[in-house]
Amino acid sequence: MKKYLSLALAAAMAFSLAACGATGTSAPAGNAADSTPAASTPADAAPAEGGEAGAATGTLNVGGIGPLTGGVAVYGLATMQGAEIAVEEINALGGLQFELDFKDDTGVAETAVNAYNTLKDSADVIYGTTTTDPCINVAAETFNDRFFQLTPSASSTAVTEGRDNVFQMCFTDPNQGASAADYVKDNNLGESIGIIYNNADAYSTGLRDAFVARAAEIGLNVVEEQAFPDDNTPDFSAQLNALAAANVDLLFMPIYYTPAYNIVNQAQAQGFAPKYFGCDGMDGILDIEGMNPDLVEGLMLMTPFNASATDAATTSFVEKYQAAYDGLPNQFAADGYDAMWALYYAANAAGIDADNMSHEDICEALIATFTSGDFSVDGLTGSGMTWSAKGEISKDPVAVRIENGVYVTM
């Protein structure tokens, strides 16, 4: 008994330690002196012109929440690091200053609420959280306490539903699933469509549900659906056999890139070669260590951000990101970067006096600005982005195809 217990507890410790492996450094991004805000800031249609200090004054305390440790730390770190680069640029402009205090929530709702409670005594606005379930809980709190909240990546509609103070920087799941179906239909990408998704993941099931509903509406032929329970599932042969037996020629994969790569890999080994179509969670597949780019040649995905794009804003961001953190930024980082700039433009448009206004007043002023209709933001993840009164973003989905190991816009 005792022996077993010590074994179990040792395992528990190993888990906690493994979770710490991903602990992030919050080193300041790049060097403020060599950043070139005028060229790199996204051009803006709002009253404040990019590069100039606007009407807002003081220091805006941004309380950030996201997973910096645990299984989903990679997403939280990306949203934090993308935001840090934007904050660096914003503060170099003079005028309104941003102070980002980012707290770890380990991707768990309880911890996220704790992190929010820690932040709420000092923050003016809340940035986050990165993942959906914690975000729903924090959103309920910010709604009651009247904090303005902008999430870079929590994509469920349950996040914004019934709360006027919560805004999203990313597509909602239904929105993206439906546009994926439209895209497949409009471009005639497949005759018999198969779906493989993670049925224990809210993001994946949300996209799958929307895709299936839309497919039925517009007459897409979904012939086979397969599910798996865990992103660390090692073997997909049963699912792949079923999909191959149904003669699937386009496989829709509303899943994250790690299982997606395993699926593509095992499909090739089985001699099953459909066309692949993924969503924004697929972004990052090219950064997997030791991956074989030949396997994903021709894979299509919908992503708002393309790190290999050649426009000035993207190249400048990618350069700064690589200098500060090594590795290519993914769409989470880009959403984080855009979120900070959106906050900055909105604060300027609303004439926020960050030092003297209460968080309730800032919240009301920012809500009015974000939903005003003439407020739009050009960023890395889209141009002319606007927000509805529900808090959902409107931007054009972009589909890319992987050719020779880089994204090519379709």
Added chain:
Amino acid sequence: MLQRIKTMRSSTRSNLVTYGIVLGFYAAVQLLNAAGLLSSAFIGQLVPICAYVMLAISLNLTVGFLGELSLGHAGFMSIGAFSGVSFWMATQGRIPAWLGVLCALVIGAVCAGIFGLLIGVPVLRLEGDYLAIVTLAFGQIIVNVINALYIGIDARGLHISLKDAASLNLAEDGKVIINGAMGITNIPKASTFTLGIVLVVLTLAVVLNLIHSRAGRAITAIRDNEIAAQSIGINLTKYKLMAFIISAVFAGVAGVLYALNFTSLVSRRFDYNTSITILMFVVLGGMGSIRGSIIAAAALTVLPELMRSFGMESYRMLIYAIVLIAMMLFNSAPAAIEWRKKTAQKLQGVWAAHKKPAGTGSGKGAA
């Protein structure tokens, strides 16, 4: 009064101290809160602390007193949480809130208890490692089943599906209660610290009374030697099941309390990590020590959040793990126990010398 305390049985006195700790904590929090001395972060943790304390006490019954290692405690918590909260969501606006909470707690308790019975009957025939592994599997099965479960309600009644929300075929006015992997969202919060403390005291009352009863002595006899217990006519199955089901019932109640403190509920929250965390509270607090479980659960819940305020944001989970190892060693390593004994003797010596300054010096001799 003092005389009565002196003459009462030592177990009764020890129980009173345990109740005193809980009620003292409640009083202290209320006083400090009224004075505005508590941080929002700490206030936000009060309900989870109560839930974890209940879980630790109830698991201690299985692990510490019955002597069976259960790694599926979070599964019972999950069943309680989902059944209770489903009821709470389904009856929103139809019955008064207090009645809704009460019924949710009762339903959570009953459902967890039924599963305790269903799992307990076959599983308690196993021993040691085998039992631990089966309970671990049970916990994971619950997580996966609820992940795939869709429940909705409309005028025609409850609809259940294992496929997706669309196949519930809800009427226009219907609403989805459990939405698969999304779980339950937009739960109106109902848990309060006072409710939490009431439930903790209730758990304590049941568990402490059980332990000091005839049944409790039978349970500990089974732990100490099954064959001996059987030979004197103790019904093994009955007492094992009793401990296991009571443990499950309070895990279910704690699950409802926990869930009603948050806006959303997902089954992933109750995976084996949570079971191990609860087991850790019990082991750290000392198996068979209810008071230890209470203190360990409260301390280990607050600890990671406390470390945020000391500027250790990035390293807090690492430090948490190190602190755990250090505490385990301090608690049970032979060298640490030896050292603790010596220190305690020294302190006693100092105390005795201090008490009798004009004494013969016998107190000093003890050091």
